[in-house]
Amino acid sequence: MTLLTDTHTHLFTEEFDEDRDLAIIRARESGVYRLFMPNIDDTSVESLLSTCKTHPACYPMIGLHPTSIDADWEKRLAAVEAWLRGPETFYGIGEVGIDLYWDRTFRSEQMKAFDIQVQWALEFELPLSIHSRSAYPEVLEVLEPYRKEPALSGIFHCFSGSVEEAAPLLEYENFMLGINGTVTYKKSTLPEVLKHIPLERVVLETDSPYLAPVPHRGKRNESAYLVNVAEKLSDIYGTSLDEIAAQTTGNALKVFSKASRTF
Template structure:
C-alpha cells in the first residue's frame, strides 16, 4: 500500500530536530511520496536540500504563498519566475488568496494568484490552491482563467458540498487532510457524495494534525489517520482508497 502526501512542509523549522525520523516514520507507514509546497524565497534552499537528501521521495513546487504577499511581492514573484525557468517543478503552489489574517494586500494577492496561474499554464503544470476566507475571490479568478490547461488541487478543502462541486468543475482535485477527522470539520458529512476520483490526501504538516493528535505538530505519518477516516466515510477498504488517491496524485502531478 503506497500513500501520497500531496501537501507537506517537511522543510519547516518545526522538523529541524528530527526531520529524518519524521520521514522514516512516514515511509514505514507506506507514505512514500511527498509533494512540497513553496512559501517564499527564504525557504528555497531548505527545499532544495530536502530534495537532494531524498530524491526518490520528494517532489517540489514553486510559488509564493498568499500570506507572504507583502510590500516586496514583485521581487518574490520574480524569484518564482526565475525558478520555473531554471529547473523542473511538479506544480505551482501553494498559491491563492488568504483573507483570514489580513485583507491589506488583497489586490496584490489577486495579482500574484493570476500571474502564477498563467505561469503554470505556460509550463503545463498544475496549481495548488490555498483558500482561506476567500472562496468567492478564488473562483472569480479561476472563472477568468478556466480551460483545459487549468488544473490542480484545492488544498485543505474545508468548504461545503456546493463549493466542492464548483472546485471540481475547474479541474481541481480536493485535498483532504486532518480537518476531515474534526468533530466540527463538517466535510465528513457530505464527502461520500464526491467521487473518489476527485480526492487526494494531504497532511499540511506541521499544521492541522488529525484526531487524536489535534493541537500537536502534524507529520506525514499521520496521513494514516486521514486514510482511516476516509475508509469509514466511503465504506471502502484503506487499500482501495490508498490506491485511488495515489493514482489521482499521479494524474495531477504527472509523476
C-alpha cells in the same frame, strides 16, 4: 497496503530541523512513499530544494504563498520566478492562492500574484496547489478566464467547505480536493460533505506541520499521520483502506503527471 501519497507537506520547514530524516523514515514506515512539497516564499526555496535533493521521495513545487504577499510582493514574486525559470526541476506551482482570513490589506495584490502564477502553471504545464481561506469568491474570479484551458489542473488544498462550495470547484475537471486532518475533528462537517463528493476527485494531504489529525491533534503534524486521514475516509466511503490508498494515490498522480514519469 497500497502506497499513500501526501500531496501537501512542509517537511522542509524549521519545525523539522531536529528530526527531518526520521520524519521521512516514519512516513515510509506508515506507507507514505511520495511527498509533494509546496514552497512558501522567496526565503524558503533553498531549504525546500535541499530536502528534496536529499530525499528522492520528496517532490518540490515552486510558488509564493498568499500570506507572503506584502508591499514588496512584486520583488518577491520575481525572485520566485527566477527559481522557476532556472535549472531546478519543479513538479507544481504552489503554494499559491488567496488568504483573507486575518487581513484583507493586500487583497488586490494577492489576486494579481495568483493570476500571474496561474499563467506560470499553463506556461510550464504544471499543476497548481491552491490555498484559499475566506476567499473562494476571489479564487474563482481569478480562475474564471482560464476555465476552458484544457491544461489547467491542480488541487484545491485543504478543502473544508460545504457541498455548495465544492460544486464550483469540481466544475474544474482536472482539479482534486485536498483532504487532511481536519476531516477527523469532532466538529468537522467534512464527513457529511464528502458523502456527496466522488472519491475520484479526492487526494490526501497533511499540510504538516499543521492540522494534525486525531489522535495527534494539538501536536506537530507529519506525513506519517496521513494514514489517520486515510482511515477516516475508509469509514466515510465505506470501503477498504487499500481502496482509499489506491484511488487517492492514482488521483494524485493524475495531477502530478510529471512526477509519475520518474517512477
